[in-house]
Amino acid sequence: MRLEGRVAVVTGAASGIGRSIACRFHAEGAHVVAVDLDEAGLTKLAGKLDGIETIVANLSVKEQVEPIFDRQRVDILCNNAGVLDKLTPLCEVDDELWRKVMSVNVDGPFFASRAAIPKMIENGGGSIVNTCSAASLSGGRAGASYTTSKHALLGMTRSIAWYYGNQGIRCNAMAPGSIQTKMQMRDVPHAQGIERYSAYFQTIPPAGRAMDVADVALFLASEESRYVNGSVIPVDGGWLAY
Template sequence: MGSGLDGRSVIVTGAGSGIGRATALAFAAEGARIVVADLNAEGARAVAEEVEKAGGTAVAVVGDLSDQAVADEVVRTAVERFGGVDVLVNNAGIMDRMSALADVSDAEWERVIRVNLTAPFLLTRAVLPHMLRAGGGAIVNTASEAGLRGSAAGAAYTASKHGVVGLTKSLAVMYRKQGIRANAIAPGGTRTSLALDVEQGAHGPTTLGPYLANMGKLAGPEEQAAAIVFLASPSASNVNGVILPVDDAWAAV
């Protein structure tokens, strides 16, 4: 049996590498048409080409997703090329420096919140009119273990991912009667290229270190992608407002 995603229009952000790349490829394997959105032009175009070479359909859009003009371009591309937006995957994200709150600079805070929380807000706001006109859609956000606890990252990243959790749940409640589902995955440790620039000996990393021993095994990005595709698919038609840990039981510790 198929997944019900054949021919669907799917936007995946942060799709130039890691979980986003794996997600774009997984949707394409189900017959979906993909907008590959990423700040990294080389990565975005390479993934779009990878999809096309495998017989799928994809287009790359490059830019800073926390810029409303770029968010609008991403959505406009999906509508013009594929006729609408059936699925939005807000996956793009960056790490902080594991900084304790007293050590977070304005620049660190603003950059992490802008990329991890403001960008999903802007993209979701831009796709909602199209999903509402179509009578439904699915939104899947990439939260984090840091959105479930206070000991998986620094203050900025933790706050941003708690914000993603709240955004997801608010969407689910506000738009369920209009046929729009909103869910999120909460990845644990995952093998990606996400950069971690930690100041050794600082209060944040020193305090958090012992808690990270509960992380469990690292997941492959394909394992996170499989969960995203499920949540976006008709198989999850009554799954709404869920934050799904994909973390080898880290959330259960």
């Protein structure tokens, strides 16, 4: 068991990639703390995984995030919850969409990491795994707000690795490509976005599964990646290599 006795907070755990990460970590012996807005999804997960803790919280609200870390220890934090932006081009992004995407995709990981890192340092270290995106590394994988937010999350990843690496904190990112989850089906894309992207659709490799990403999360959370810090691993079937 690669995570025996570790306490792992996984955000966005009610669905898709986060749910698979929670399942994978639980199978490897971690005590999973599953966080999400979606209470029904968390209840379903708790029915499947014995002994997990579930917390209903909106990660963009600091007052709901900080209490998650009022606990003796946190060894692993997966900042995974995120929302997409319907492929909206910058001039079409209204303030509401911008705020929503930035608050979930950037503020959430910021609030959670700021609360978790001191706890990790107190206990001798820890591993933070951020779910970034192919849109963290390229301008042509989503809309303006999502692309901006995921570039920011990659910057946060590298900054944490740089500042806290000497105190036992590792912080790495995964950059999933096209993964079959509810996220992809939730919103009707912006017409301009879909027109721009459709020319490139044939370059997208067949969609991956949430478990393909969870396996990489397990590597980054475990001791096997002990010398990996501030890195980003694409999990995209080769999409970024095109």
